[in-house]
Amino acid sequence: xxxxxxxxxxxxxxxxxxxxxxxxxxxxxxxxxxxxxxxxxxxxxxxxxxxxxxxxxxxxxxxxxxxxxxxxxxxxxxxxxxxxxxxxxxxxxxxxxxxxxxxxxxxxxxxxxxxxxxxxxxxxxxxxxxxxxxxxxxxxxxxxxxxxxxxxxxxxxxxxxxxxxxxxxxxxxxxxxxxxxxxxxxxxxxxxxxxxxxxxxxxxxxxxxxxxxxxxxxxxxxxxxxxxxxxxxxxxxxxxxxxxxxxxxxxxxxxxxxxxxxxxxxxxxxxxxxxxxxxxxxxxxxxxxxxxxxxxxxxxxxxxxxxxxxxxxxxxxxxxxxxxxxxxxxxxxxxxxxxxxxxxxxxxxxxxxxxxxxx
Amino acid sequence: xxxxxxxxxxxxxxxxxxxxxxxxxxxxxxxxxxxxxxxxxxxxxxxxxxxxxxxxxxxxxxxxxxxxxxxxxxxxxxxxxxxxxxxxxxxxxxxxxxxxxxxxxxxxxxxxxxxxxxxxxxxxxxxxxxxxxxxxxxxxxxxxxxxxxxxxxxxxxxxxxxxxxxxxxxxxxxxxxxxxxxxxxxxxxxxxxxxxxxxxxxxxxxxxxxxxxxxxxxxxxxxxxxxxxxxxxxxxxxxxxxxxxxxxxxxxxxxxxxxxxxxxxxxxxxxxxxxxxxxxxxxxxxxxxxxxxxxxxxxxxxxxxxxxxxxxxxxxxxxxxxxxxxxxxxxxxxxxxxxxxxxxxxxxxxxxxxxxxxx
Numbered sequence: 096x097x098x099x100x101x102x103x104x105x106x107x108x109x110x111x112x113x114x115x116x117x118x119x120x121x122x123x124x125x126x127x128x129x130x131x132x133x134x135x136x137x138x139x140x141x142x143x144x145x146x147x148x149x150x151x152x153x154x155x156x157x158x159x160x161x162x163x164x165x166x167x168x169x170x171x172x173x174x175x176x177x178x179x180x181x182x183x184x185x186x187x188x189x190x191x192x193x194x195x196x197x198x199x200x201x202x203x204x205x206x207x208x209x210x211x212x213x214x215x216x217x218x219x220x221x222x223x224x225x226x227x228x229x230x231x232x233x234x235x236x237x238x239x240x241x242x243x244x245x246x247x248x249x250x251x252x253x254x255x256x257x258x259x260x261x262x263x264x265x266x267x268x269x270x271x272x273x274x275x276x277x278x279x280x281x282x283x284x285x286x287x288x289x290x291x292x293x294x295x296x297x298x299x300x301x302x303x304x305x306x307x308x309x310x311x312x313x314x315x316x317x318x319x320x321x322x323x324x325x326x327x328x329x330x331x332x333x334x335x336x337x338x339x340x341x342x343x344x345x346x347x348x349x350x351x352x353x354x355x356x357x358x359x360x361x362x363x364x365x366x367x368x369x370x371x372x373x374x375x376x377x378x379x380x381x382x383x384x385x386x387x388x389x390x391x392x393x394x395x396x397x398x399x400x401x402x403x404x405x406x407x408x409x410x411x412x413x414x415x416x417x418x419x420x421x422x423x424x425x426x427x428x429x430x431x432x433x434x435x436x437x438x439x440x441x442x443x444x445x446x447x448x449x450x451x452x453x454x
Numbered sequence: 455x456x457x458x459x460x461x462x463x464x465x466x467x468x469x470x471x472x473x474x475x476x477x478x479x480x481x482x483x484x485x486x487x488x489x490x491x492x493x494x495x496x497x498x499x500x501x502x503x504x505x506x507x508x509x510x511x512x513x514x515x516x517x518x519x520x521x522x523x524x525x526x527x528x529x530x531x532x533x534x535x536x537x538x539x540x541x542x543x544x545x546x547x548x549x550x551x552x553x554x555x556x557x558x559x560x561x562x563x564x565x566x567x568x569x570x571x572x573x574x575x576x577x578x579x580x581x582x583x584x585x586x587x588x589x590x591x592x593x594x595x596x597x598x599x600x601x602x603x604x605x606x607x608x609x610x611x612x613x614x615x616x617x618x619x620x621x622x623x624x625x626x627x628x629x630x631x632x633x634x635x636x637x638x639x640x641x642x643x644x645x646x647x648x649x650x651x652x653x654x655x656x657x658x659x660x661x662x663x664x665x666x667x668x669x670x671x672x673x674x675x676x677x678x679x680x681x682x683x684x685x686x687x688x689x690x691x692x693x694x695x696x697x698x699x700x701x702x703x704x705x706x707x708x709x710x711x712x713x714x715x716x717x718x719x720x721x722x723x724x725x726x727x728x729x730x731x732x733x734x735x736x737x738x739x740x741x742x743x744x745x746x747x748x749x750x751x752x753x754x755x756x757x758x759x760x761x762x763x764x765x766x767x768x769x770x771x772x773x774x775x776x777x778x779x780x781x782x783x784x785x786x787x788x789x790x791x792x793x794x795x796x797x798x799x800x801x802x803x804x805x806x807x808x809x810x811x812x813x
Contacts, residue, residue, distance in 0.1 A: 102482050110473075114466075123461050123634035123641045123686075150509055150642070153663070153676035178663050178670040185673045188547060275482035275680075282482045283509070283680040304512070304537050310762075311537040311769060314544045317512035321634075321642040323682045327482075403669075410670060 097439065099396045101432040102275040103338055105330035113326035122322060126303070129325035136332060137286070141254065142261045145289040147298050148320040152250050152272025152285035154302075156183035158318055159268040159287045160218070162298035163244045165189055168217035173203040174406040174419035176222040180248045181411045184220065191220075193406040195416040199361040201225070201374075201426075204418075205233035211414070212241050222248040224401070226371040228257045228363045231265045238267075246270065249288075251371040253279045254339055258365050263288040273328060278342055278371055279335050281328030284320050338433050342370025345431045345440060349373050352444035356451050372400065373431040375447070380424040386450040387427060393446045395439075400428040456798065458755045460791040461634040462697055464689035472685035481681060485662070488684035495691060496645070500613065501620045504648040506657050507679040507687075511609050511631025511644035513661075515542035517677050518627040518646045519577070521657035522603045524548055527576035532562040533765040533778035535581040539607045540770045543579065550579075552765040554775035558720040560584070560733075560785075563777075564592035570773070571596070577603040582611040582621060583760070585730040587722045590616065590624040597626075605629065608647075610730040612638045613698055617724050622647040632687060637701055637730055638694050640687030643679050697792055701729025704790045704799060708732050711803035715810050731759065732790040734806070739783040745809040746786060752805045754798075759787040 113129060120128055130148055138146050149155050156179070160170075170184050174193040181191035194207040203221040212219075219238055221229040229247065238245040247265055249255075250272035255262045263269040273284035289295040300307055305315030320328075331338075346368065350359065358376040362368065377383035383399065390397045404423035406416050429443055472488060479487055489507055497505050508514050515538070519529075529543050533552040540550040553566040562580040571578075578597055580588040588606065597604035606624055608614075609631035614621045622628040632643035648654040659666055664674030679687075690697075705727065709718065717735035721727065736742035742758065749756045763782035765775050788802055 102480055104477055104480065107473075107477060114469075118463055118466060121461055121463060123639070125634075151676045151678075157675065178665075179676065182663050182670065182673050183675060186675050275484075280482070282682045283676075283678065304541050305769075306537075311541065311767060313769070314541050316516065316542060316545050317510045317538065317642075319510075319642065321683065323641045323686065324680065327682060408670060410664075410672070 096391070097395045097430055097435070099398045099428060099430050100276050101434065102280065103331060103334065103433050105327070105334060109330045109333060110326060113329050117322045117326060124319055124321040126319065127322040127325070129322045129329060130320050133325045133328045133332070136329070140332065141263060143263050143288045145292050145295040147287045147289070147295055147302065148325070149285050149287065149302055149318045150320055151283045152270060152274060153179045153183045154318040155270035155272070155285035155287045156180060156246070156248060157187050158298050158301055159246050159270050160184060160187050160189060162294050162301055163246065163267055165218045165244050169215045170218040170220045171208045171211055171216055172220040173222050173224070174404040174416045175201055175423055176224055176248070176401050176405070178405060180220060180222055181405055185411050189217065191411045193412050193414045193416050193419065196419045196422065198418045198422060200227060201360045201422055202227060202229045205230050205237055208234070209237050212237070212243070216241070216243060218244040218246060220246045220248060222250070223252040223255070223262060225360060225374055226251040226255050226369045227360060228255065228262050228366045231257065235265070250277070252369070253277065254335065254367070254369045256367045257363065262366065266290065268294065278338050278369060280331055281320065281324040284324045284328060339369050341433045342431055343368050345435055346370045346373050348437060348440045349429060349444065352441065353447055356448050370431060373429040374400065375427050375429060376422065376425045377427055378425065382451070383425055383427050386447055389446050389450045390443065393442065395430055395443050395446070397430065398428045399426060402426060456754045456789055456794070458757045458787060458789050459635050460793065461639065462690060462693065462792050464686070464693060468689045468692065469685060472688050476681045476685060483678055483680040485678065486681040486684070488681045488688060489679050492684045492687045492691070495688070499691065500622060502622050502647045504651050504654040506646045506648070506654055506661065507684070508644050508646065508661055508677045509679055510642045511629060511633060512538045512542045513677040514629035514631070514644035514646045515539060515605070515607060516546050517657050517660055518605050518629050519543060519546050519548060521653050521660055522605065522626055524577045524603050528574045529577040529579045530567045530570055530575055531579040532581050532583070533763040533775045534560055534782055535583055535607070535760050535764070537764060539579060539581055540764055544770050548576065550770045552771050552773045552775050552778065555778045555781065557777045557781060559586060560719045560781055561586060561588045564589050564596055567593070568596050571600050571602070575600070575602060577605060579605045579607060581607040581609070582614070584719060584733055585610040585614050585728045586719060587614065587616045587621050587725045594624070609636070611728065612636065613694065613726070613728045615726045616722065621725065625649065627653065637697050637728060639690055640679065640683040643683045643687060698728050700792045701790055702727050704794055705729045705732050707796060707799045708788060708803065711800065712806055715807050729790060732788040733759070734786055734788060735781065736784045736786055741810070742784055742786050745806055748805050748809045749802065752801065754789055754802050754805070756789065757787045758785060761785060
């Protein structure tokens with residue numbers, strides 16, 4: 096079965112180069128030289144400041160929330176994403192509440208978010224789903240007017256520029272995942288990009304037991320990235336431009352071949368693309384299931400990312416969001432990874448078309 | 455400067471063998487084959503069941519507490535340990551409260567713990583400090599009588615048997631750290647050993663976003679160990695008997711040469727030793743500082759583990775514990791690691807003696 100994604104493995108000798116350095120330094124963790132190098136190389140590559148590397152993308156959300164002082168209360172977020180965003184907030188004692196998404200972009204709708212902000216709301220946590228920028232100006236405005244903290248979950252948005260600068264520069268903090276399945280990865284890993292360096296300083300202590308100058312001065316945990324993961328990240332980073340180029344080529348072929356057959360989410364015209372996902376919108380759940388089955392029969396995996404809509408789980412919030420639910424029932428993500436060939440993509444497109452007879 | 459500890463680096467070709475397997479499986483995380491293999495090899499090596507590998511030893515405490523249903527309230531714990539134990543509880547919304555330690559063993563005193571158990575207490579969280587077993591029978595009794603959850607922080611206790619079986623088998627859960635500085639390590643990593651398999655099942659879901667059969671059914675985070683860290687763990691595990699043997703030899707030489715000069719914590723006669731630390735008890739803080747300075751002048755690092763007593767920080771609890779504070783002011787941990795030579799140990803002992811003139 097061709098998977099829906101496949102981790103990029105850097106050339107082995109490149110990984111070995113960094114492992115040599117780990118063996119030479121004898122430092123395996125605790126803000127070691129490779130973590131420091133990866134931090135500065137990512138900041139330079141992405142054009143951001145105040146980046147903190149952490150153990151994974153979920154810890155990034157937990158640390159961002161705690162460092163920004165979001166304690167208890169509720170956060171308005173999207174029902175249309177991976178459960179980690181809501182779950183990380185809930186774990187921190189911040190109840191996620193769902194506003195609806197924009198049916199075209201599949202991102203959290205700022206107007207809907209504004210409607211459910213109330214006295215309990217401490218934060219907005221929109222997600223740049225599929226690496227497609229949210230309506231950042233509207234959320235900025237809403238956060239300022241209602242005095243809310245604004246955290247973007249930018250887990251899918253590595254390398255995306257919006258109006259010519261990194262999308263990660265929006266919000267009081269933006270979090271990102273470097274999980275193995277992400278286009279840039281460190282095996283496990285993640286980061287927070289803070290707007291203010293003072294928040295970065297607090298977070299730096301929080302990921303290391305709250306230590307300052309060898310003494311604990313606040314509540315903290317261990318959310319550090321290790322040198323082994325930094326080694327993997329540094330090895331992958333050297334290929335990341337090529338990875339994005341190849342993934343965008345896959346995405347573009349899907350758009351070309353399937354654009355007249357199925358709907359697709361509307362991506363921002365002001366942003367660069369990164370090819371994080373290849374989502375299509377089937378007509379309904381029955382159509383989606385048919386496409387999935389026929390792809391599986393042809394040897395291709397596909398996934399209903401992000402089904403089900405999180406508001407329907409009864410787990411974090413009892414609110415319903417119509418567009419979120421409707422689109423979650425229709426969406427299907429097609430295979431996209433470095434190494435997927437053009438004939439394979441063509442084959443996948445033909446299967447999708449054959450499962451969609453009455454164009 | 456000779457460090458107080460130094461991470462053990464496994465032979466590089468042994469690490470490469472496991473990395474070959476990572477490259478062959480293309481799986482970098484998500485309960486991959488190496489994590490599964492390390493789990494079963496550790497269970498066999500230690501003689502335990504229901505082990506869950508996690509990202510680090512602090513996450514192990516967080517996951518154990520949450521999986522055992524400890525929500526809010528307070529936990530009785532020791533002021534004489536690394537701050538992570540208290541901080542992990544506090545992060546989870548469980549307030550740590552300090553009872554006093556036994557002056558001889560430096561472990562939490564069950565009688566003192568019993569005195570401060572009240573209606574707010576949900577759990578006991580003793581630490582097997584320096585790998586020296588707590589009074590496990592007394593804590594078992596107290597937990598049963600007062601209907602409390604019992605979690606041992608066994609971060610220092612890798613490989614310690616108590617009355618012929620693994621110390622990790624005590625408590626509703628025992629947590630352990632596999633941080634690079636520990637005698638067995640995976641770079642970053644940790645584990646929880648649960649008494650009941652039903653708690654293990656809950657925790658298994660919690661470290662993977664609360665998923666069961668592909669659907670989130672409860673609040674979870676990402677606390678998984680990656681395949682890279684499992685590779686390091688598997689490579690180190692092959693040397694662990696030798697590591698413990700060498701560390702115990704270091705410890706024994708210190709005891710032999712310094713036993714008449716300085717006090718040392720009293721270790722359980724019913725337990726095996728693992729050489730996790732080499733603590734001595736100076737006469738007072740002034741003596742400790744003098745020893746530290748003279749060691750530093752001789753080129754040897756040493757550390758006041760675990761100074762200061764946590765109750766004195768004003769961070770987690772305002773309680774005071776006399777013995778905890780008194781012993782924290784006196785304690786000093788001497789260098790102990792694989793590769794420290796007998797002449798170096800002898801040199802260290804001579805410096806300690808020379809800083810302790812009036813035997």
